[in-house]
Amino acid sequence: GNSVTQMEGPVTLSEEAFLTINCTYTATGYPSLFWYVQYPGEGLQLLLKATKADDKGSNKGFEATYRKETTSFHLEKGSVQVSDSAVYFCALSRGGANNLFFGTGTRLTVIP
Amino acid sequence: DADVTQTPRNRITKTGKRIMLECSQTKGHDRMYWYRQDPGLGLRLIYYSFDVKDINKGEISDGYSVSRQAQAKFSLSLESAIPNQTALYFCATSGEGSGANVLTFGAGSRLTVL
Numbered sequence: 181g182n183s184v185t186q187m188e189g190p191v192t193l194s195e196e197a198f199l200t201i202n203c204t205y206t207a208t209g210y211p212s213l214f215w216y217v218q219y220p221g222e223g224l225q226l227l228l229k230a231t232k233a234d235d236k237g238s239n240k241g242f243e244a245t246y247r248k249e250t251t252s253f254h255l256e257k258g259s260v261q262v263s264d265s266a267v268y269f270c271a272l273s274r275g276g277a278n279n280l281f282f283g284t285g286t287r288l289t290v291i292p
Numbered sequence: 293d294a295d296v297t298q299t300p301r302n303r304i305t306k307t308g309k310r311i312m313l314e315c316s317q318t319k320g321h322d323r324m325y326w327y328r329q330d331p332g333l334g335l336r337l338i339y340y341s342f343d344v345k346d347i348n349k350g351e352i353s354d355g356y357s358v359s360r361q362a363q364a365k366f367s368l369s370l371e372s373a374i375p376n377q378t379a380l381y382f383c384a385t386s387g388e389g390s391g392a393n394v395l396t397f398g399a400g401s402r403l404t405v406l
Contacts (some may be wrong), residue, residue, distance in 0.1 A: 212393055221383070223382055224294070224399025237397040269334065276392040277325060277384070278348065 186270045186283035193290050194259055201255040201286050203244075203270035211272040212243045213237075213246050213253040218267040220258070227255075227268070260290045295319050296398035298383050304404045305368065311370040313401045315383030323393070326350075326358060329380040340379075341366055344354040385386045 187202040205211065212231045228237030231249035242257045251261040257267060270283040296317045305311055317324065327336040337350030339353050339358040347358060355377060357369045370377055384395040 213368075216394065216395075223384070223399050225397065226394050227392070239307065262350070273393045277323065277386045277395050278337065278340045278350070279336075280393060280395070282336075284332055284334040 182211070182272060182279075182281050184268075184281055184283035185268050185273055186216050186231040186268075187228070187287055188269075188284075189284070190289060191211055195262055195290055195292050196259045197290075198286065199255070199257040199260045199264075201268055201270075201288070203253045203283060205251050205253065205270075205272050207272055208252075209254065209272060209274065210248075211274050214271040214273065215242070215244055215253070215255050216269040216271060216282075218269065220266070224269060252292060259286070262290045262292055268272070294399065295396050296385055298381075298398035298401045300309070300401060301399065302402045304406065305356045305373055305377050306406050307374055309373050311373050311403065312380055313368045313378075313383075313403070315366045315398060317366075317383075317385045317398075318364065319385050319387075319396055320363075321385040321387050321396075322363060323386045323392070324360070325384045326356075326366070327384060328352065329382060329400070331399070337380065338368065348361055355405045370403075373403075375405045378403060378405045386398070 214229045215227040218224045219268045228239045230237040230246035236245045269283045273280045322343045325340045327335040341360045383398045
């Protein structure tokens with residue numbers, strides 16, 4: 181079946197630290213991969229996406245590379261800010277949003 | 293105004309009561325969705341609708357029903373609420389084609405069933 185496994189949180193980092201949130205997936209065929217972010221009190225919003233192997237998605241200083249050989253899509257940021265504190269969800273799609281599978285989410289807290 | 297508006301934002305109710313959560317969107321999209329979020333379980337799809345005349349069950353539709361009143365409106369009902377339906381509910385909308393996987397979410401409706 182289709183599923184996403186992401187590292188359990190919570191993750192606490194100091195400002196300007198390097199961030200990695202691991203995400204691996206299981207899927208038939210060639211899924212599209214996504215990272216969504218949920219800020220406190222808000223709904224999820226798309227952070228970045230990649231639609232084929234070796235694609236790199238990037239936005240707001242965050243990056244993730246679609247690695248087919250390791251079935252991974254790890255989220256990275258070189259220098260986190262307090263404003264990056266949120267819950268991050270990895271997701272895969274095998275077609276439209278009705279076939280979108282979310283991971284369990286990783287809570288990130290950045291302290292000054 | 294938000295692209296996707298959910299009401300109410302918070303609701304506390306008792307077991308057996310009927311509850312309706314409402315959602316409206318200004319994106320002009322045909323596709324709308326209802327998700328449930330539980331701690332440690334991520335988001336799970338309850339129902340989705342690709343247009344006004346199209347309603348489909350998602351992963352966890354038991355105990356829920358929906359109504360698509362217009363392109364912009366999609367409501368979720370719990371006919372007889374039970375405590376394990378306590379959760380955070382999200383409405384979302386998406387476009388089609390390359391935008392089909394890009395969801396725009398509302399801020400959520402937190403439901404507590406006592």
